[in-house]
Amino acid sequence: MDKKIWLLSTVIAATALTACSGDDNDSNGGTPSTGGDESKTPAEILADLNVTAPETYAFASKLANGSSVSYSGQTARQVLISDLADAVGALQVASAETADDIEEDLQFFIKGDDIDTTEHGFTLDGETVIPGPTYADISSGKNLIGKIAGGYLLENNTTAGEATRWANANGEFGASGRFYGWEDASATINRPIDLLNLFVRRAAEGSEGNGFAINGGAIDVDVAYLDKYGRDYKQLVQKFALGAVAFSQGTSDYLSPRFEFENVYESGDKYTTAEHHWDEGFGYFGAARNYSRYTDDEIAGKGGRDGWAKGYNDFDTSDGGIDLGSEINLANSTNCAKRDRGATDATNFTKEVFDAFLAGRAILSEAASRATLIDTDAANNGAIALTTAELAALNELSEIASVTWEKCVAATVVHYINDVTGDMDNFDNGQYADLANFTDLAKHWSEMKGFALGLQFNRYSPFNENAASVDKLEEILALMGDAPVLADGKQIEAQVGVDAYKTDLLKARSMLQDAYEFSQANVENW
DSSP states (O other), rough: OOOOHHHHHHHSSHHHHHHHHHTTTOOOOOOOOOOOOSOOOOHHHHHTTOOOOSSSSSSSOOOSSBBOOOOOOHHHHHHHHHHHHHHHOOOOSOOSSSSHHHHHHHHHHHHOOOOSSSSSOBBBTBOOSSSBBBBBHOOOOOSSSSSSSSSOOTSOHHHSSBBSBOHHHHHTTTTTOOSOOOOTTSSOOHHEEEEHHHHHHHHHHHHOOOEEEEEETTEEEEETTTTTOBBBBHHHHHHHHIIIIHHHHHIIIITTSTTTTTEETTTTOOOOHHHHHHHHHHHHHHHHGGGGGHHHHHHTSSSOOOTTTTTTOOOTTTTSSSTTTSSSOOOOOOOOHHHHHHSSSSSOOHHHHHHHHHHHHHHHHHHGOOEEETTTTTTGGOOOOOOOOHHHHHHHHHHHHHHHHHHHHHHHHHHHHHHHHHHTOOBBBBBOSSSHHHHHHHHHHHHHHHHHHHGGTTTTTTGGGGGGHHHHOOOHHHOOOSSSSOTTHHHHHHHOOOOHHHHHHHHHHHHHHHHOOOOOOHHHHH
């Protein structure tokens, strides 16, 4: 059996919905703001333009019959991220394969070699999932390496991919960007792809190995994707990829200021370039197209109405299944609902972010009625430019969507800071209370750190406003470290102390609270 097929067959029972949306398994330089009182709401922005947005993300084409909404490539990458995490989670210790072979198997999801003919691993209990069964049925030729922030190096030492999608020390995006937040001296980490590759390598080494013991040898840990320093590579892989690929692309590429001369279309397309780019940002957010009709519990997969309670809804019963691209809430879209439902002081991240996505797309849909066929020989590609008012509105809505999306991620980091400190409270005289105490610590710390690393990739972020704000995020990541402090007080090989580390995490939490204007009650209780 082909190794890639074998690897996928071992994880096919673990659904991507669970990997991205379970509450215990969370999956967020411009001139940023944090949505202060002076900002207009999406509804007010639309009213100024006399434009009306639909209730759902549904936009008929102004160029041909049918829908103008298209983001299948983004859906494919959501599935790739989830399947990569599931593949890491399926690894077993004492594998007959070498670490090199296991790493090669896992790199399949990152590099996408032979991806089109391979079956994706997304399943839902009792449901037919479409498109499928192959990745090409979703979208052909997709991978993760080509869309990760900072790009990657070719053999001739030139850069490829998204080499401008990262910020420099002043929070300015471009080729001079830098990656920070992981200080492990045992590896060379210059770009986000280096860290993703390191996580995959460490998981492969864990599978080749025989596990380890805790509590002085009294408790065996035979989980391949955990290491003795308290790191969970399944969680690190997934959460970091969601930030470095999906969040980065969504906010700093497709929602960045770029629409002035994009009100054009190619022959045969049902959408303008601007409409398609906005859709791609929405696809990376991961919401179902009828997101506004769900309750927070339903988006989070924590109960609700029949047909809604598991985070998906078959609103188009004519297509023969649950559509990956339109009928399931994936990735960071679920984090917004989880934090809304867990807020002591009410938040409405789900409404704020979805209203911004709907409003921006409605403006572009209206503008599409005056779009022109693309002419590569003409200045500005022959476009009838968007009006000054439309551009201003789109830029404001891009910022609202991006910053609210980031708030969902940042609030999730706060949630896991609280979980980690709670896990540490369960230590018993320098020992773990039980195996679950250790595995919970590793899982929660890795989700905290994985999500936090992604906060640097949004050009609208309050942490990319200037050099001082960049320094603050760098300090937050340093306070978290490259591993948790364990029951014996050690962080990797350094004696740090449990109480000192709790103090560091609470300082990081306070800095996040200040940056995003979260209430004290929420940061204490998320």
